[in-house]
Amino acid sequence: MTRESRSDLRLLARLLREARPAWKHLAGLFAMGLLATPLALLVPLPLAIVVDSVLGDAPLAGWCSALMPDGVEASKSSLLLVMALIIVGIAFLNRVQGLGSWMYETWIGERLVLRFRARLFQHLQRLSLAFHDSSGSADAVYRVQYDAHSIQNVAIGGLLPFVGSLIKLTAMIWVTAAIDLELAVVAMVISPVLFALTHFYRGRLRTRWKEVKELESSAMAVVQETLAAVRVVKAFGQEKREEDRYRKHAGASVSAQLRVIFAEAGYSLLVGLTMAGGTAAVLFLGANHVRAGTLSLGDLLLVMGYLAQLYEPLRTIGRKVATLQKAFASADRAFALLDTAPEVADRPDARRLARAHGAVSFRNVGFAYRDGLPILRGISFSAEPGARVGIAGRSGAGKTTLINLLARFYDPTEGSILLDGVDIREIRLADLREQFSLVLQEPVLFSTTIEENIAYGRPEASRAQIEAAARAANAHDFIGEFPEGYATEVGERGMRLSGGERQRISIARAFLKDAPVLLLDEPTSSVDVATESVILEALERLMEGRTTFLIAHRSSTLEGCDLRLYVGDGTAEVRRAPPPAAPLIGGSRK
Numbered sequence: 001m002t003r004e005s006r007s008d009l010r011l012l013a014r015l016l017r018e019a020r021p022a023w024k025h026l027a028g029l030f031a032m033g034l035l036a037t038p039l040a041l042l043v044p045l046p047l048a049i050v051v052d053s054v055l056g057d058a059p060l061a062g063w064c065s066a067l068m069p070d071g072v073e074a075s076k077s078s079l080l081l082v083m084a085l086i087i088v089g090i091a092f093l094n095r096v097q098g099l100g101s102w103m104y105e106t107w108i109g110e111r112l113v114l115r116f117r118a119r120l121f122q123h124l125q126r127l128s129l130a131f132h133d134s135s136g137s138a139d140a141v142y143r144v145q146y147d148a149h150s151i152q153n154v155a156i157g158g159l160l161p162f163v164g165s166l167i168k169l170t171a172m173i174w175v176t177a178a179i180d181l182e183l184a185v186v187a188m189v190i191s192p193v194l195f196a197l198t199h200f201y202r203g204r205l206r207t208r209w210k211e212v213k214e215l216e217s218s219a220m221a222v223v224q225e226t227l228a229a230v231r232v233v234k235a236f237g238q239e240k241r242e243e244d245r246y247r248k249h250a251g252a253s254v255s256a257q258l259r260v261i262f263a264e265a266g267y268s269l270l271v272g273l274t275m276a277g278g279t280a281a282v283l284f285l286g287a288n289h290v291r292a293g294t295l296s297l298g299d300l301l302l303v304m305g306y307l308a309q310l311y312e313p314l315r316t317i318g319r320k321v322a323t324l325q326k327a328f329a330s331a332d333r334a335f336a337l338l339d340t341a342p343e344v345a346d347r348p349d350a351r352r353l354a355r356a357h358g359a360v361s362f363r364n365v366g367f368a369y370r371d372g373l374p375i376l377r378g379i380s381f382s383a384e385p386g387a388r389v390g391i392a393g394r395s396g397a398g399k400t401t402l403i404n405l406l407a408r409f410y411d412p413t414e415g416s417i418l419l420d421g422v423d424i425r426e427i428r429l430a431d432l433r434e435q436f437s438l439v440l441q442e443p444v445l446f447s448t449t450i451e452e453n454i455a456y457g458r459p460e461a462s463r464a465q466i467e468a469a470a471r472a473a474n475a476h477d478f479i480g481e482f483p484e485g486y487a488t489e490v491g492e493r494g495m496r497l498s499g500g501e502r503q504r505i506s507i508a509r510a511f512l513k514d515a516p517v518l519l520l521d522e523p524t525s526s527v528d529v530a531t532e533s534v535i536l537e538a539l540e541r542l543m544e545g546r547t548t549f550l551i552a553h554r555s556s557t558l559e560g561c562d563l564r565l566y567v568g569d570g571t572a573e574v575r576r577a578p579p580p581a582a583p584l585i586g587g588s589r590k
Contacts, residue, residue, distance in 0.1 A: 008202075008324075008328060011154075011328050011331045011332065011335070012154065012159070014331070014335060015150065015151050015154045015155055015331055016155065016159075018112075018115075018116055018119075018151055019112055019151060019155045021115070022108055022111065022112055022155075025104075025108045026108065026155065026156070026160065028104070029101065029104050029105055029108060029156070029160060030160050030163070030164065032097065032100060032101045032104060033101055033160055033161070033164045034164065034167065035097050036094070036097055036098075036101075036164070036168070037164075037167060037168045037171050039090060039093055039094050039097060040168060040172075041171065041172075041175060042086075042090050043090060043094075043305065044301065044302050044304075044305025045086075045302065046083040046084075046086045046087050046090075047083075047298075047301055047302075047305065048298040048299065048301050048302040048305070049064065049079070049083055049298070050079075050080060050083050051297055051298040051301055052296055052297070052298030052299075053076075053079060053298075054076050054079055054080045054083070056296075056297070056298070058296060058298065068082065069082075105156050108156060109152035109156045109157075110152075112151050112152050112155065112156070113148055113149055113151060113152045116148045116151045116334070117144050117145070117148040119338070120143060120144045120147075120148055120334060120337060120338065121144050123337065123338055123340075124140050124144065124337070126342045126345075127340060127342050127343075128342055128343040128344045128409065128410060129404070129409045129410060130343055130369065130410060131340060131342075131343070133369075136221060137224065138217060138218075138220045138221030138223075138224045138225070139217045139220075139221065140337070141220065141224070142213075142216065142217040142220055143217075143333050143334055143337050146213075146216075146330065147213065147330040147331070147333045147334040148330075148334060149327075149330065150327045150328070150330035150331035150334060151331070153323075153324070153326070153327035153330070154324060154327045154328070154331065157327070158320050158323070158324045158327060161320055162320045165312075165320075168312075173187075173188065176303055176307065179295075179299055179302060179303055180286070180289065180295055180299070180303060182285065182289075183282050183285060183286055183289075183303055183307075186278070186281050186282050186285055187278055187281075187282050187307055187311075189278065189281070190274050190275060190277065190278040193274050194271060194274060197267060197270050197271060197274070198267075201263065201264075201266075201267045202325060204263060205260065205263055205264065205267075205325035205326070206325040206328055206329055208256065208259055208260045208263060209260060209325055209326040209328075209329035209330075210329045210332065210333075211256050212253060212256045212257050212260060212329075213329055213330060213333055215249065215252050215253035215256050216253045218249050218252075218253075219246065219249040219250040219252075219253050221249075222242070222245055222246045222249050222250075223246060226242045226245075226246070260326075264323075275311045278307075278311065279304075279307060279311070282303070282304070282307055283304065286300045286303055286304070287300070343410075343411065344408055344409070344410065344411055344429065345429070346428055346429050347425065347426060349426075350426060350427060350428045350429070351422070351426055351427055351428065352427075352428055352431055353419075353422075353427050353428065353431040353432065353434075353435065354431075355434075355435070355516060356419050356420050356435045356516050356517065357385040357420050357516065358384075358385035358386060358387075358419075358420075358435075358516040358517050358546065358547035359382070359383065359384055359385050359418075359419070359420050359421065359547070360382070360383045360389075360406065360417070360418070360419060360517070360547060361381070361382040361383075361417070361418040361421075362379045362380055362381050362382075362402075362415070362417055363380055363415050363416050363417070363418065364378055364379070364380050364414065364415040364416075365378075365379040365380070365405065365412045365414070365415035365416070365417060366378060366379070366412060366413055366414035366415055367398075367401060367405060367410065367412050367413050367414075368413050374413075374570050375398045375401050375570060376398045376401060376402070376405075376412075376567075376570050376571075376572075377414075377570045377571060378415075378570075378571055379402070379415070379571070379572045380415075380574075381563060381565065381572070381574045383547055383562070383563055384547075384562075385516070385547055386545055386546065386547055387547055387548075387562040387563060388543060388547075388548045388550065388560065388561045388562050388563070389547075389548065389549045389550065389561060389562070389563045389564075389565065390550050390552065390558030390561030390563070390564045390565065391403075391549060391550065391551045391552075391564075391565045391567060392551075392552060392553070392558055392564065392565070392566050392567070393565075393566055393567035393568050394568060397567040397568050397569075398567050398570065399521075399551045399567050400521055400551065402549070402565070402567065402572075403519045403521060403549050403551065405417060406424075406436070406517075406519070406549065407432075407433065407436050407438070407519060408424055408425070408429065408432055408433070411425065419432070419435065419517075434515065435515055435516055435517050436515050436517050436518075436519055437457070437509075437510035437513045437514075437515040437517070437518050437519070437542075437546075438510070438519045438521075439503075439506050439507055439510050439518070439519070439520050439521070439523045439539075439542075440506070440521050440523070441521050441522040441523065441525050443494065443499075443502040443503045443505065443506035444493070444494075444506070445490050445493060445494030445497070445502055445505060445506070446490075446494075447489070447490070447491060447492045447493070448489065448490070449486065449487050449488060449489055449490070450479055450482075450485075450486050450487070450488050450490060450505060451463070451466055451486035451487060453490060453494070453505055453509065454466050454469055454470060454486075454505060454508045454509050454512055455509075455512060456509055457509055457510075457512060457513035457515075458512050458513055461512055463486075465512060466486065466508075466512060467486070468511075469508040469509070469511035469512035470486075470504075470505075470508045472508070472511045472538065472541055472542070473504045473505070473507040473508035473510075473511055473538045473542075474504055474534045474535070474537060474538045475501070475504035475505055475507070475508050475538075478501055478504075490502075490505075498531075499531075500531035500534070500535065503523060503524075503531075503535055504534070504535060504538065507523070507535065507538050507539065507542060510542055511541075511542055515546070516546055516547060517546065517547045517548075517549075518542060518543060518546045518547070518548040518549070519549050520539065520548065520549065520550045520551065521551045522551050522552060522553065523535065523539060524536060524539075525552075525553065563575070
């Protein structure tokens with residue numbers, strides 16, 4: 001068995017395992033598809049009877065005579081009318097069978113794709129930030145939205161027709177051989193040629209479809225990147241440049257698709273010529289049999305009708321083997337995503353944690369990204385519950401990396417981080433993340449209502465609790481000015497709101513979550529002075545009683561911190577300060 005064949009079988013086995021919940025439905029669909037075989041066998045039969053028994057004088061076969069109503073066999077006109085009605089009846093049954101199979105196939109296929117997409121999406125969310133940083137979101141979106149279709153294209157659009165065609169092919173060969181064995185043998189001589197063509201083209205098509213998928217993904221990345229930065233594009237007047245960039249990537253994708261189409265067209269042409277050669281050989285030999293009197297004209301027409309239907313499953317098998325390479329290329333990409341192990345994962349014996357006190361310790365912590373360049377090294381400090389830790393340093397020094405390690409978005413490459421004296425890698429990830437509230441420099445809102453954004457960390461919160469959190473974050477007043485209040489849709493990334501409004505909603509979200517550890521990543525750096533004072537007042541209330549890590553550029557913001565970390569050159573200078581006599585950043589400190 002060749003490497004390509006093993007790869008196909010491996011992917012097929014994995015896709016069938018993914019489709020296991022729908023096996024009963026797939027079996028039902030397969031059974032419906034099998035009904036097409038006896039119907040196909042009946043299609044040329046009325047014509048053969050008309051030629052031999054209506055236009056000619058041959059008697060009906062015994063089984064056919066037994067099925068005819070009384071008096072029909074004696075009248076050629078009646079027999080012709082019955083055959084015409086049978087043709088209509090067979091066509092009707094064919095259409096009913098085809099429509100039923102199509103509707104059932106669509107229902108099963110969409111359910112399979114939805115389940116596979118959900119599984120890919122679930123796995124994507126489990127992968128660490130390091131994966132998303134290196135891979136980008138466009139390729140991940142493409143795999144979820146488009147590559148997930150491979151399960152439908154293989155299980156329903158490929159495997160079932162493939163097996164059904166094999167059964168139909170066997171039936172057609174058996175019936176044709178029963179009529180004229182020599183003609184059946186001649187008809188099947190083309191099979192080795194078709195097999196050789198399929199083997200030759202299969203690997204080439206798979207490689208080219210993989211190239212198409214990668215190029216389509218890169219074109220999607222250009223669109224996503226441009227739309228995400230559309231303000232910058234417009235501000236610099238670079239619309240034409242981005243359009244050209246998109247055309248370049250999309251054009252490469254189109255060229256790759258054309259190469260695949262040309263390859264498939266060449267394959268189809270060769271298959272068609274091979275089958276035409278087989279048909280010509282059968283016609284030539286069959287006509288000689290009729291002239292020699294060993295075969296009736298009706299039987300020849302029957303054989304030619306069956307031959308067309310015999311070659312149809314062969315054509316289907318060849319076509320499916322070729323087109324399945326596109327599905328297998330997608331399946332390769334989808335399973336490559338599923339095979340990517342999360343770099344941050346629960347240990348088998350991870351412990352539960354209800355609510356932490358908030359004591360945090362870094363012990364000789366170091367961290368480096370995949371390129372091996374160290375970002376942090378030898379970081380050691382301790383913060384008691386309720387302490388405020390200020391983090392300062394130049395851009396890119398590793399300030400945000402520190403709090404990312406604490407929330408376990410990444411794992412340190414050396415050393416350990418303790419929460420209440422326990423290594424955070426020993427705590428269930430879901431429980432660990434419940435201990436943190438996060439307020440970022442650029443607030444992240446989802447395209448839903450203000451109420452749902454505030455309750456994002458506690459979906460079960462009551463309306464009264466949501467409003468209380470909004471009041472604490474100084475957000476209730478501006479929310480009340482909207483006609484729909486808390487039911488106001490914020491738009492994609494919250495763009496219907498100002499920066500200050502978005503930040504106050506994110507602070508309200510942190511209030512409502514009520515986590516014991518608070519992570520603040522320059523929460524006021526992107527707002528004006530007037531809005532900053534309102535936000536600082538809310539943040540002061542939010543920090544009360546919580547262990548707080550505050551990243552800030554301005555040293556004045558850190559004056560009231562119990563512990564200050566100055567990050568630079570991968571290390572952190574630790575300075576402890578006496579409790580401040582004045583509030584840290586507004587309000588009162590109790």
